[in-house]
Amino acid sequence: DAGVTQSPTHLIKTRGQQVTLRCSPKSGHDTVSWYQQALGQGPQFIFQYYEEEERQRGNFPDRFSGHQFPNYSSELNVNALLLGDSALYLCASSPGTVSGNTIYFGEGSWLTVV
Amino acid sequence: GIQVEQSPPDLILQEGANSTLRCNFSDSVNNLQWFHQNPWGQLINLFYIPSGTKQNGRLSATTVATERYSLLYISSSQTTDSGVYFCASQGGSYIPTFGRGTSLIVHP
Numbered sequence: 001d002a003g004v005t006q007s008p009t010h011l012i013k014t015r016g017q018q019v020t021l022r023c024s025p026k027s028g029h030d031t032v033s034w035y036q037q038a039l040g041q042g043p044q045f046i047f048q049y050y051e052e053e054e055r056q057r058g059n060f061p062d063r064f065s066g067h068q069f070p071n072y073s074s075e076l077n078v079n080a081l082l083l084g085d086s087a088l089y090l091c092a093s094s095p096g097t098v099s100g101n102t103i104y105f106g107e108g109s110w111l112t113v114v
Numbered sequence: 115g116i117q118v119e120q121s122p123p124d125l126i127l128q129e130g131a132n133s134t135l136r137c138n139f140s141d142s143v144n145n146l147q148w149f150h151q152n153p154w155g156q157l158i159n160l161f162y163i164p165s166g167t168k169q170n171g172r173l174s175a176t177t178v179a180t181e182r183y184s185l186l187y188i189s190s191s192q193t194t195d196s197g198v199y200f201c202a203s204q205g206g207s208y209i210p211t212f213g214r215g216t217s218l219i220v221h222p
Contacts, residue, residue: 033210037155040214041214042118042200042202042212042213042214042215043157043200043202043212044212045209045210045211048209056209058209088155090155090157092157102147102159102162103147103159103210104159105149105156105157105158105159106156107154107155107156108155108156110155
């Protein structure tokens, strides 16, 4: 049973560029969430997708957007990249949106903005 | 939103030692999870423990929801236990809040 998979694992972008990160949830999971983890910090919730719609959003600007596909996979898009967007981006999946469900994380995508 | 504080921020142990990591949260929670982040960045789910006590091998966790804290116990630590331990809580909304983590180094 494949867990949560993310791609790419590492990437380097220039300020002002746009980036797309991808995530496939664990089998049987229909809810995908994205997190940003800066160095030395805990993960910060960006948003959650369920039934192809954004259901919850953390305190992130509109430059951060996402999408969920009918097969439950998801993309995170970040426009107009800033140096401060350099971080580990984590995708997590769960079976449903209820807060009591265990969440499982992928290995993350390391983004460096130069 | 819920505030989560973890202590200690850093911990250095000799192999074989025991340790206790603490997580305090500011409000009632529906969910409390402990994670271990390995050096490559992956977060591994250790416990889903909104209340009570659970054990898994050398690890155990206890959450006292009425007093708003959770403890993670590591016994007979091994070098492979090194990494960062996070707790994350969820209240009424889905949005999970993570603490800043406890960085653990276990020396052989």
